């Protein structure tokens with residue numbers, strides 16, 4: 373009785389607390405093979421409405437599928453809610469990483485990241501890194517009989533992220549850092565059962581090895597005076613201050629979190645975009661026509677005005693400027709649509725630090741609030757024919773990062789620090805892929821959501837250079 377009726381001032385939102393201790397955990401982790409809202413959420417939305425209570429992995433939770441309330445929750449960061457994730461997640465991310473810091477320290481660390489991934493840095497340095505990375509990787513893809521997209525996209529994004537963060541050189545270390553992340557995203561939102569054979573267990577082991585490598589790097593840098601111009605330089609500078617924010621352990625966790633956030637999400641988004649484009653030739657055709665138009669108009673302009681620049685550009689393919697990438701509205705619609713339908717981050721967690729009232733229901737202090745972006749992204753009142761991949765639905769809008777109906781990058785003070793970096797990287801890869809190459813799907817492409825997205829059979833394609 374106590375389990376089913378938690379003590380609280382007033383009537384809690386509708387819903388069931390499930391079985392004692394287990395709650396509704398088993399139903400929550402049930403896998404699905406479509407992009408639709410997870411059946412656990414969908415069934416309860418129909419039964420109880422947009423806000424309902426449940427219990428997951430021992431924690432009392434209120435699930436929000438309501439745009440207004442979800443937006444309100446993101447705005448309440450540091451006021452009536454704080455960032456909070458399941459114990460299993462925190463164990464993987466580390467108690468001292470950015471995600472666990474609040475207030476001024478969070479702001480300070482967040483700015484450190486923004487300084488390295490923000491628009492100024494993108495214009496100055498990152499764009500040319502990205503273009504080189506995309507060009508080099510694509511030419512390697514085109515040499516293969518077939519490639520598995522998620523795998524090669526991960527290699528490319530990891531290369532970019534790890535170079536920018538810590539000038540990572542794999543040949544210097546006995547174990548490869550990238551291999552330690554293969555099951556990380558899956559593990560983060562998988563059933564937190566730490567026994568051999570489970571994804572979570574593998575993830576914990578890999579995380580320990582990754583932290584070991586990163587600690588080695590942090591120590592080496594700490595005792596060296598050589599500057600690399602990367603993110604780790606800034607972390608080391610922090611460590612050398614009188615009242616340092618980091619020790620070796622927390623510095624390693626910090627870099628680990630940013631590294632993970634910077635490449636797993638992007639490589640998944642690139643894979644999803646390629647999957648959707650492969651399945652929707654009319655979208656691909658439109659994208660190719662627009663990309664060709666941009667290049668042709670640039671060439672025409674340069675031919676008439678800057679013969680030397682044209683020559684330089686011809687030598688390196690067809691790179692563009694930051695403003696040119698930003699003005700590719702159709703590409704940004706494809707990216708928004710991929711993120712809306714793909715729901716790479718299917719759940720965002722917070723904890724009420726004091727009692728919150730919503731529509732006459734109390735959410736007691738200490739309860740978890742789970743914001744569910746797919747419910748907002750697949751809301752038929754906002755997005756017609758919700759499961760259709762239709763980039764044209766964004767026509768007339770600029771690029772989306774956060775709104776009440778688009779929360780692919782979260783919102784409020786915790787809005788993804790790498791959102792613009794991620795979108796730029798996707799634009800660059802798509803631009804080079806469609807202007808210089810064509811591809812055909814060989815096999816795979818099916819998805820399973822657990823609730824994180826997996827490609828159980830991969831997505832295998834053959835890339836060829838256009839003549």
Ligand code: HEM
Pocket residue numbers: 455470471482485489630633634635637638641711716717720721779780781782783785786787788789790791793794
């Ligand atoms: C398509 C790619 C990406 C998606 C879908 C995505 C999604 C998200 C979401 C939903 C959050 C909010 C989590 C929360 O509120 O609890 C977040 C936070 C964050 N993301 Fe991303 N992200 C992406 C790419 C990146 C990249 C490339 C970076 C690297 C710089 C990055 C760095 C971060 C950081 C540091 C945070 C924590 C921000 C904070 O707590 O202030 N993300 N991301």
